[in-house]
Amino acid sequence: ADYRIGVSVPAADHGWTAGLLWWAQKAADDLHKKYPDTEFFVVAANSGTKQVADVEDLMVKQMDALVILPHNPATLQQVISEAYENGIYTVVVDRELESPAQDVFIAGDNAGMGREAAKFMAEQMDESGNVIVIEGMPIPINSQRVNAFNEVMDQYPDIKILDSQPSDWSPQKALRVMENLLRKHRDVDAVWAGDDDVLKAVMQAIEEAGRDDIKLVVGGGGSKDVIGMIKDDHAVVKATVTYPPNMVASAMALANTGVRGKNLGDMYHHVPARIVLDAELITEENADNFYVEDAAY
Amino acid sequence: MTDPIIRTRDLCKSFGAVSVLRNITLDIQPGEVLGILGENGAGKSTLLKLISGVYTPTSGTIEIGGETFNQLDPILSRHKGIAMIPQEFNLVPTLKVYENVFLGQERRRRGLLDKNAMRAETVKVLESLKVRLNPNATISELSVAEKQMVEVARVLVNDARVVILDEPTTVLTDREVTVLFDVVRAMQERGVAVLFISHKLKEVKNLCQHLMILRDGEQVELCDVADVTEDDMARKMVGRELSQTFPEKQDHPTSIALELKNLNIPGLVHDVNLKLHHGQVLGLSGLVGSGRTEIAEALMGLRRHTRDKLVINGREPDIRSPNDAHAAGMAYLSEDRQGKGLVMNFSLTENITLLSLRKYTSGLISRSRERRQAQDFQSKLAIKAASLETHVGLLSGGNQQKVYLAKLLDIDPDILILDEPTRGIDVNTKREIYFLIRGLAEQGKAVIVISSELEEIIGLCDPVLVVREGRIAARLTGDQINEEDIMLYAAGARETVAGTTEQQGITP
Amino acid sequence: MNQARLAGARLSDRLRNSGLDFSILAPLVALIVLLVISSLASEYFLDLRNLTNITRQVSYTGIIAIGVTFVIIAAGIDLSVGSMVALVGVVLIYTVNQFADPVQGVIIGLAMAVLAGALFGLLNGALVTWGKITPFIATLATMSIYRSLALYFSDAGEMVSTNSLFPEIGGGYALGLPIPVWTFLIIAVLAHILLAHTPFGRHLCAVGSNAQVARYSGIRVQRIILITFVIAGACVGISSIMLASRLNSISPSDAGVFYELDAIAAVVIGGTALSGGRGSIWGTVMGALILGVINNMLNMLGISPYLQGLVKGGVILVAVLMQYKQNH
């Protein structure tokens, strides 16, 4: 092949990363069919250090371009810089490097995700009530989301965050945590689950506990199932915020364009250096626009 | 008289509520060999473990070279010049021979191990014990006798002032025992004090100057060996008169129980033929390493072998595992009761019923039936234990052996193969076991006894097969069974055209 | 003070003679202490619903831990159980979704799940016995293999059941208790009987204690070891049923992650030695409950996410230290 593109992502350790990997595989197939002279090599790492090794290996395999969603930006900084300085066309996805070392950066908006959810909730709750937050894993992107969420909520003195507990983005764990929290807090108005898979587990706990004090549940990520619930006017699941795992597929398309020195569509520039996908609030009004029947996430 | 090297004052030891030793007061002079006698469970090993620091006394003191201790630990006692060969093996199975010999007393050069020196010294010491062993062999490859000699070697390279030998001879044949005694005498000349436990009274008589007898944890006698006869010793141990040791040999051989043709284990056993009748106690004699154990293990399906034929009670069972052997009515008592015989963290009951568990099972195991049976055995074989729930690992060596015997007897086998059956058993119980074996034969069972104790072979068995280097060197009956003949055949000083079936024809 | 110790010794002696297994007393005491502390620390703790929740949360790893107890008593270990949960779950939901009739789907699905679990366990056992691969490595390898297969067959996507009856299993109640809890209890009772009252159990302990002695005693050592892995696999199958039906789905990437550590921890906290040779099912049940209560407490007290690991590790240490004090 004329163009060899390496794609390095975190391992499928929960729903969203599984979706990510699915999209990476799909894009590798689709794009290879469309551009037979491009070949993709997808690797997945279960830790940042393993990912460093993955990138080293891809460099040995003489990639022309590298698409990477870094497990941890600082961990990967060094090796991505090496690749970039070696002239490899580099696209960094989602998690931004401290010192830029890429041709293109494409990402979702983590802070925006927390902010949008908070604004929507505050509005729906008439600026007062009790909230439970089910967080992800204690890592930087989680902090960005939760901090932004809390910042918005701080503006409403009548909104009280009862508890903010980690789920590690595992539905299993989320179900357990939510069950426990529901025993502890008898008067809850709203729940923010920062991930849509986690939201489903949260809903199960709420339904089983037969709690009708909870009027509002908001998610994050924009999974097909949750968008479906919103679309069908679910009683409490009223919104989620986009954070699409298919950003990796777009990143691969960008790499494929960029590495050929081509322009994007009819643009008059090279591929833009920075693309931020909007953190879009999905509600009943616009849910139809986001619903994709055969999406993996 | 010089100052005693070891002095104990009112030494007592209890485990929980059980008092095992009471008020032992003892002086041992340099260059003295003290024999310690007592029935199984009398407290002999416990006393020596107190002196070597393995156990802490409940009360009383130990004085070593004038220093008084309320308690010792193994490191301290070693430091004070005490070396011990314990009753149960005390070698590290994953390490090599020379590494074991020098364990805890390694030779160094510039901080690093001086392996060559240690290997050379090991070879030298083993040679002085008349044992040929590769110093690089791993312990787990050795026979029990070889292990025992390695234990002896450990003590020899250690410049000990006091050497403790807890039943060192149980796994040795007379030849090695002689060597060992020479070594002990040489140590004695250097002023080393030796404490020696044995159930073989003759050995005590031969080797020791002084004698201590324990009964139920009490010191009942402390005297010069010269002043007592073997009969006196036995009487004092047991506390009453003892009758003859061996039962009358009353062979009533009937039908053939087992017939084996041309057993071969490459490199170990060659063309062994064997015919065993009901009512017979057949002895297998031979030097250590002659391959007797291998023959037994092959019969039990525990070792790969080839054979032309194996007939048991008229049938030719296909024996590939001990299970098959048990089903065919055969049971085997291994010489290695710790490694192959008993589950140390099982209770007495659980060990006794391990082979026969089906008997107690109708859906579920009936613990009460198990218990009753165990109780029976406990009283029949006089097994001394705190309770039936005690882990056998906590029993004295001799009592463990009894539990092991009970375990076999509980499947009521037709053919018993007993490898060193009285290992570590006191005179009185030994006698009971001999009568038990004879009784089994009288009941029509067939018994093979493998023993390194000539006296036992001679007193109990007829016929006797002498095994040498994996072959049957001779088949002896009646008057032929005597010490001289057996030794000559075993050592290869005399040859017969042995090994054919004709030669081994049925004795009338 | 000395008197107290004496009394304690006497008590423990009496208990032992009464036939009550002393080894389960230690985890029981640890559990009780933990329960008392928890109920003092959080007013919601003793809430009936909370207790029901805990027991259900515990049942998934608890059932697996029971299976793993057998493996550990035989001196083995099974690291693959977590991944196996995911793979069995994939098989289960795939099967359940094949049938239009919900009843048929559920019955055949459940059978398939248990069967698949037993089969994967058999593979582990075969590697250990015939392959002579040390259990740690054999199951470390299959841990990676089973997870990989689960991802592959499901295309890494969450599998959702379409059977209306299916969620009733893990989500349902019987006589006021969740079905997973009943299942956990029944399996515990059966496992206890198997371990403590049958020749198999006795032989198992002998094998774990000293395989050589077991062999000389005519016990089929290899077969026993094989069976322990099959039991563990079947337990995983059942646990996977409970979990998948409760969630009405299985996530191949996430299901069962770290279950192996939780299960082993439960077994060991319950007093079963990793070196094998003895163990108790009730101990394992206590161990699993102890871990469940700790998790519950972390949420109830709202411990900072960063410090949850510290508290959890600390409580485990204290619980185990307490046992030691109990035992000596």
Add this chain to the structure above:
Amino acid sequence: MNQARLAGARLSDRLRNSGLDFSILAPLVALIVLLVISSLASEYFLDLRNLTNITRQVSYTGIIAIGVTFVIIAAGIDLSVGSMVALVGVVLIYTVNQFADPVQGVIIGLAMAVLAGALFGLLNGALVTWGKITPFIATLATMSIYRSLALYFSDAGEMVSTNSLFPEIGGGYALGLPIPVWTFLIIAVLAHILLAHTPFGRHLCAVGSNAQVARYSGIRVQRIILITFVIAGACVGISSIMLASRLNSISPSDAGVFYELDAIAAVVIGGTALSGGRGSIWGTVMGALILGVINNMLNMLGISPYLQGLVKGGVILVAVLMQYKQNH
């Protein structure tokens, strides 16, 4: 055929007498076979850069595996090493960043890292020896505790060093080889000497094989066990230095994740028995290299990420099975 076997027996005998440890031959053969296959399967494999990469990638867990070898020979286990990497890393980068002078920062930082590692190891050892907690549980608990502390001190954020000299350690080369590789080699040589040529090593084997016998032989069992954990901790400290300086940062949530499993796998593949009593450092080095080559192969051959686990598990099984064939 029989003759061949005889010749084989003779060879192994000669090897044994020559002092060459037979047990490391098996992993060596497995490694060589794997190398041959790899170089046939991928044109890039023998690329010098690739080989350098592999050895550097291997060195982080390899160094830890060497430390863990000591723990395992003493019949222990250490599950906390992975979390410890993160916690030591946090301490290290914090310290390095405290000093304006880069040289001073690096020197004090490195010293602190090794010290911290040894200290955490000491805590593990203390729990095992004085606390009498079985190593699996003790280190499972500290695994959770160390990770939690790393998250807490760093506020879950990645810590980046500001010292210009620091990245030169893990990223630098000496005589054509990366510094982490040199470090790995030197530690291996020292560890080998310690294990095979000093009384400590000998005593260690005795302790692992039969602690009772060791005690009777006048060996201070508890102290030896304690030291093994300290050695493992110090090795973690060094590994953490190499890793953090190579990355110029440490991620508390992610650094060292799964290292414990990789390290233990390397040790066992290298022929050291988990039951303790014997082991070999060179075996561990081979084991680590085998795992490194497998990982590299997966990427070089472009195996589907879903199936990487399958292939990895499979190759581990084959490598271990091959050893068994070798050994018997």
